[in-house]
Amino acid sequence: SQQGEEDPQALSIQEGENATMNCSYKTSINNLQWYRQNSGRGLVHLILIRSNEREKHSGRLRVTLDTSKKSSSLLITASRAADTASYFCATGPVSVGTSYGKLTFGQGTILTVHP
Amino acid sequence: KAGVTQTPRYLIKTRGQQVTLSCSPISGHRSVSWYQQTPGQGLQFLFEYFSETQRNKGNFPGRFSGRQFSNSRSEMNVSTLELGDSALYLCASGLSGAPRRYFGPGTRLTVT
Numbered sequence: 461s462q463q464g465e466e467d468p469q470a471l472s473i474q475e476g477e478n479a480t481m482n483c484s485y486k487t488s489i490n491n492l493q494w495y496r497q498n499s500g501r502g503l504v505h506l507i508l509i510r511s512n513e514r515e516k517h518s519g520r521l522r523v524t525l526d527t528s529k530k531s532s533s534l535l536i537t538a539s540r541a542a543d544t545a546s547y548f549c550a551t552g553p554v555s556v557g558t559s560y561g562k563l564t565f566g567q568g569t570i571l572t573v574h575p
Numbered sequence: 576k577a578g579v580t581q582t583p584r585y586l587i588k589t590r591g592q593q594v595t596l597s598c599s600p601i602s603g604h605r606s607v608s609w610y611q612q613t614p615g616q617g618l619q620f621l622f623e624y625f626s627e628t629q630r631n632k633g634n635f636p637g638r639f640s641g642r643q644f645s646n647s648r649s650e651m652n653v654s655t656l657e658l659g660d661s662a663l664y665l666c667a668s669g670l671s672g673a674p675r676r677y678f679g680p681g682t683r684l685t686v687t
Binding site for chain 1: 579606607608610617618620623624625630631633663665667669672673674675676677678679680681683
């Protein structure tokens with residue numbers, strides 16, 4: 461089952477514009493990750509934010525986390541055509557022991573950046 | 576380091592057959608997970624192996640099974656294939672104690 465919802469389901473923008481994607485989740489978490497997937501290929505890790513963090517930056521990426529609302533957002537600034545991909549948020553179980561292998565993914569946002 | 580590799584990349588099978596998919600994790604990664612991705616259900620967790628032991632299992636029928644070898648390589652098997660098993664099967668590996676996962680390119684399985 462999916463952990464939560466992502467919106468929008470699809471986003472179409474022009475190069476240079478910013479893209480914002482939102483993710484909601486249902487259970488308590490100790491971290492939330494964002495992954496990118498290009499056209500039916502493997503997922504690439506973008507950024508991780510821990511439950512005690514509210515905001516994190518990595519290059520053109522900015523992630524926020526609001527644990528009270530069980531939601532996160534991913535902002536990509538100055539988008540490029542190469543950013544065209546599907547973006548997924550993922551959460552893992554709180555009690556993980558020594559392994560974090562079980563991730564629950566959102567439905568994803570399909571981002572299209574037009575040159 | 577080489578990334579996660581999956582073989583084969585593409586596979587076409589007939590209903591009722593069985594299939595075995597293989598995954599080689601990044602060197603040093605002992606945790607290997609499998610996911611099924613379909614347009615309708617999205618990304619769903621199948622199972623996770625750590626040091627040759629299944630640690631977690633998703634909500635899939637018993638036709639889906641897996642194993643991990645002492646070198647951390649993993650295989651998953653689907654028996655008695657159904658049309659609905661057509662999907663992209665993704666393998667991910669990671670370090671114990673680190674939440675970040677590294678995904679392979681996937682195996683695209685088509686069941687006819």
